[in-house]
Amino acid sequence: MTRGTSRGGGPPGALLGACDPDDLPDGLVVADALGRVVCFNAAACRIARTTPEEALGAPLERALPLEDLTGRRWWSVTDPYGGLATRTGQPERNLLLPGNREVLVAARYIRERPLGPVGKVVVTLRGTEARRRTERSHAELIATVAHELRSPLTSVKGFTATLLAKWERFTDDQKRLMLETVDADAGRVTRLIAELLDISRIDSGRLEVRRQPVDIAAAVGRHIRAHSSCGQSPDRFVARIRRPLPELWADPDKIDQVLGNLLENAVRHGEGTVTIDIAPADGAGGGEDADDGKGTAVTVSDEGPGIPEESMARVFTRFWRGSKRGGTGLGLYIVKGIVEAHGGAITVGRAPSGGAQFRFTLPVGTPPGLL
Ligand SMILES: Nc1ncnc2c1ncn2[C@@H]1O[C@H](COP(=O)(O)OP(=O)(O)OP(=O)(O)O)[C@@H](O)[C@H]1O
Ligand SMILES: [Mg+2]
Numbered sequence: 567m568t569r570g571t572s573r574g575g576g577p578p579g580a581l582l583g584a585c586d587p588d589d590l591p592d593g594l595v596v597a598d599a600l601g602r603v604v605c606f607n608a609a610a611c612r613i614a615r616t617t618p619e620e621a622l623g624a625p626l627e628r629a630l631p632l633e634d635l636t637g638r639r640w641w642s643v644t645d646p647y648g649g650l651a652t653r654t655g656q657p658e659r660n661l662l663l664p665g666n667r668e669v670l671v672a673a674r675y676i677r678e679r680p681l682g683p684v685g686k687v688v689v690t691l692r693g694t695e696a697r698r699r700t701e702r703s704h705a706e707l708i709a710t711v712a713h714e715l716r717s718p719l720t721s722v723k724g725f726t727a728t729l730l731a732k733w734e735r736f737t738d739d740q741k742r743l744m745l746e747t748v749d750a751d752a753g754r755v756t757r758l759i760a761e762l763l764d765i766s767r768i769d770s771g772r773l774e775v776r777r778q779p780v781d782i783a784a785a786v787g788r789h790i791r792a793h794s795s796c797g798q799s800p801d802r803f804v805a806r807i808r809r810p811l812p813e814l815w816a817d818p819d820k821i822d823q824v825l826g827n828l829l830e831n832a833v834r835h836g837e838g839t840v841t842i843d844i845a846p847a848d849g850a851g852g853g854e855d856a857d858d859g860k861g862t863a864v865t866v867s868d869e870g871p872g873i874p875e876e877s878m879a880r881v882f883t884r885f886w887r888g889s890k891r892g893g894t895g896l897g898l899y900i901v902k903g904i905v906e907a908h909g910g911a912i913t914v915g916r917a918p919s920g921g922a923q924f925r926f927t928l929p930v931g932t933p934p935g936l937l
Contacts, residue, residue, distance in 0.1 A: 635661070640671075658670055764903070778818060790842075801839075805841075812860045
């Protein structure tokens, strides 16, 4: 591809300073006072599926045969060189290229003097795939959320309706059992909504990190005790701490969420002993905030089936779940979002004993005012 595919309108460098039109991410098409194409950059060639040789010098309507969504020829409809002399261009809109390919088009009419004839028409083109992909992923998200909410809510509705209709006919034990199910399902809905709120904060970059000194070894100890008091054997967990650990400034609640999710996964999806290693790390995270290159690394390993090699790339995506024992598949997506919001990084691999191994690193994270 030739660079700066322009002709007749002076070198593109003169048009755009140091920038070559071929470097633009969007398609750029410029036509002269006669409606002949003088610039058709690389992105425009890709979007319109043409070559600079074919496009340059051709009439605008031939080089870029756009139609609106009702099939009318756009250049005839908009008539950039005729029409009112006050017109300055066309706002961005969805148009079609041959083969019904959608493209976002905006145009600007350049006049040498106000109300004078149009000397140049500048058109930008943008593919719609990226936008369509986001739209599709939003639609899928809504469908999945609706599905996830429906089953616990159906049960809540069913049991409460039954209890209200036939309260006298049930024994106390039966009523208690139903209310316990309602309670558990309502808990599930509440948790799911809290997770969805976290996700929307992560996706929009609004996850707030309130940093304060965190003793991560103590936090791991608390989680192990909590699991033990819920019936897990304390022998199931081994915490190995390599001291001295560097300072850690992080959001304690969010770090608890990360540890909680990883340990719960190791217990629920893994098997055998769960080993938690806490050690100083070099160049923690690799994130931009990895201030002085020091930080803390936490590795959670188990002895279960592990994550199949081909699924490792997907475990951190939302709603991905591998086993029947899975929950909603949001845990690791949130974990990754929290770790990254701290300027850290998380990876998944295989533990020496064959199970899953999750390792996350956090930079020291001293708040700027305290450096
Ligand atoms: N330690 C592990 N061993 C084996 N598989 C795991 C392990 N941790 C996670 N996985 C797999 O990764 C999937 C995604 O985990 P994630 O924590 O995101 O969701 P979940 O545990 O299914 O649901 P949630 O955490 O939202 O309640 C799990 O469904 C499971 O198949
Ligand atoms: Mg989980």
